Amino acid sequence: MKSFEDLGLTEDTLKVLKRKGYEEPTPIQAKTIPVILAGEKDIVGQAQTGTGKTAAFGLPILELLRENVKNVQALVLAPTRELAIQVAEEINSLKGKKKLSIVPIYGGQSIDMQLRSLKKGVDVVVGTPGRIIDHLERRTLRLGEISFLVLDEADEMLNMGFLEDVTKILENTNPDKRTMMFSATMPREIMRIAERHMGDYELMGVQKGNLTVSQTDQIYFEVSPSDKFEALCRIIDIEESFYGLIFCRTKIDAETVANHLIDRGYDADALHGDLSQGQREKILNKFRKRQVNILVATDVAARGIDVRDLTHVINYALPQDPESYVHRIGRTGRAGKEGTAITFVTPEEYRKLQYIKKSAKTDIRRATLPKVKDVINTKKQRIKSELAEIVNSKLQDNYLEMSRDLLSGNSPDEILAALLQYAFHGEFDEKSYTEIEDVTSVDNKGRTRLFVAKGKKDGLTPKKLVDFIREKCGVREDKIKGIQVLEKFSFVTLPFHEAEMLLEHFRKTKKGRWPLITRAKEGKKK
Ligand code: ADP
Numbered sequence: 001m002k003s004f005e006d007l008g009l010t011e012d013t014l015k016v017l018k019r020k021g022y023e024e025p026t027p028i029q030a031k032t033i034p035v036i037l038a039g040e041k042d043i044v045g046q047a048q049t050g051t052g053k054t055a056a057f058g059l060p061i062l063e064l065l066r067e068n069v070k071n072v073q074a075l076v077l078a079p080t081r082e083l084a085i086q087v088a089e090e091i092n093s094l095k096g097k098k099k100l101s102i103v104p105i106y107g108g109q110s111i112d113m114q115l116r117s118l119k120k121g122v123d124v125v126v127g128t129p130g131r132i133i134d135h136l137e138r139r140t141l142r143l144g145e146i147s148f149l150v151l152d153e154a155d156e157m158l159n160m161g162f163l164e165d166v167t168k169i170l171e172n173t174n175p176d177k178r179t180m181m182f183s184a185t186m187p188r189e190i191m192r193i194a195e196r197h198m199g200d201y202e203l204m205g206v207q208k209g210n211l212t213v214s215q216t217d218q219i220y221f222e223v224s225p226s227d228k229f230e231a232l233c234r235i236i237d238i239e240e241s242f243y244g245l246i247f248c249r250t251k252i253d254a255e256t257v258a259n260h261l262i263d264r265g266y267d268a269d270a271l272h273g274d275l276s277q278g279q280r281e282k283i284l285n286k287f288r289k290r291q292v293n294i295l296v297a298t299d300v301a302a303r304g305i306d307v308r309d310l311t312h313v314i315n316y317a318l319p320q321d322p323e324s325y326v327h328r329i330g331r332t333g334r335a336g337k338e339g340t341a342i343t344f345v346t347p348e349e350y351r352k353l354q355y356i357k358k359s360a361k362t363d364i365r366r367a368t369l370p371k372v373k374d375v376i377n378t379k380k381q382r383i384k385s386e387l388a389e390i391v392n393s394k395l396q397d398n399y400l401e402m403s404r405d406l407l408s409g410n411s412p413d414e415i416l417a418a419l420l421q422y423a424f425h426g427e428f429d430e431k432s433y434t435e436i437e438d439v440t441s442v443d444n445k446g447r448t449r450l451f452v453a454k455g456k457k458d459g460l461t462p463k464k465l466v467d468f469i470r471e472k473c474g475v476r477e478d479k480i481k482g483i484q485v486l487e488k489f490s491f492v493t494l495p496f497h498e499a500e501m502l503l504e505h506f507r508k509t510k511k512g513r514w515p516l517i518t519r520a521k522e523g524k525k526k
């Protein structure tokens, strides 16, 4: 397996990746980054959604762009406004200290605002085809001196009928640029564009391979991201003897989850790629001996772990692709013992789960999270049976002596209650668990994703956004979901009715101007 260090990236970029918590390049990144950096060939890259294609072209392009250049240096075309924004955000987050300006340009946003940023000078434009054509026709965008052109989600752009626009844009660019096309599928039209508009290109695919899934019982829970931790605690608490691996996407997440677990009194540890071989062995040994019964790991760190008889594998974060799903859950249910694989899915990830399910040809049942009452009852039951077991074996004399002593001055039920309180301080308290939002009760189609034309740079925070929306139309806080505050924009999901109220409000108050809140054009991932 290649590491980011092997790909020819600069120290600065490696630092950025470390900060972002990316441990290892995805297969498509490992393939494209060195080729793009080498500076010769064009690229057609095929890989499924969620495999990190943005960084696959974003990282090497950022490395190759120069600072203080007057003209646009790179154009990325994306099919929808939301994708254009996401891609621009991701590239922006990868640029490190380099002075480069990356701007999304899409229909729906006011042309004036875009003109202002284009005038100031932009290095990377991430745009939807329609709006790029608008700017080309107004001569407010010149693409005659670009170094890179990327067609992102090319199949999707064709599906949306952008072939003509894309061709036109290609014809408005200088022939000596380098062109890259990324797509989840490779229909014939895509190859035709490559033949016609690209130079010497290399086709890079990531093979899907054959997938087989073990006998593990597979279930999933729909939870909002902020409720994942609480859900995890309930799952662990309701088990007789939980012994499991919890998978996170980045090492930062793995450490955070492990630390929260430790804070809450669990025997947990984190395993990630930053540990020395010695540290790693030590942690694994503790896990094998069950001194630690919960190991929170990244895919990379978990590779090659040979631990048997896990009761659970938990996908705290959805795996990157079907292969890694199969790989992760293959660690439970071994040696004839039944294991459970649990996957947390946020409403936004639901489609990706369906894709994993289909590709891995496996059945993943939907289940509901245990209720706090049930968790507490299970705990009590467990203590009862453990106490009964101790009574049935042999009680030690010194305990019996102390017991008689205590009973001489108090009633048995009082002294026993005091003892339980002393031993299980707070454990049966419903308040030690927090509410979990029922995202499953929300009809997928009944909700509206909204676009908010303000972001972090305007001082917006998720809390401020929630307060603002509540103040504007009295929506209950628990109905405000999927909050995403990005640099310049934000997104939020509301039930249909409330969303309509809010949209109506802004249509009324902002006559003539582009309203602050509008319907988000949904990308295919949503
Ligand atoms: P795609 O375009 O292939 O659908 P994206 O570029 O949108 O995928 O990436 C999907 C997610 O994976 C993003 O949240 C991104 O930040 C994350 N990601 C990308 N590369 C890595 C990596 N090497 N390690 C961990 N996470 C990554």
Ligand code: MG
Residues within 6 Å of the ligand: 053, 054, 152, 153
């Ligand atoms: Mg993408």
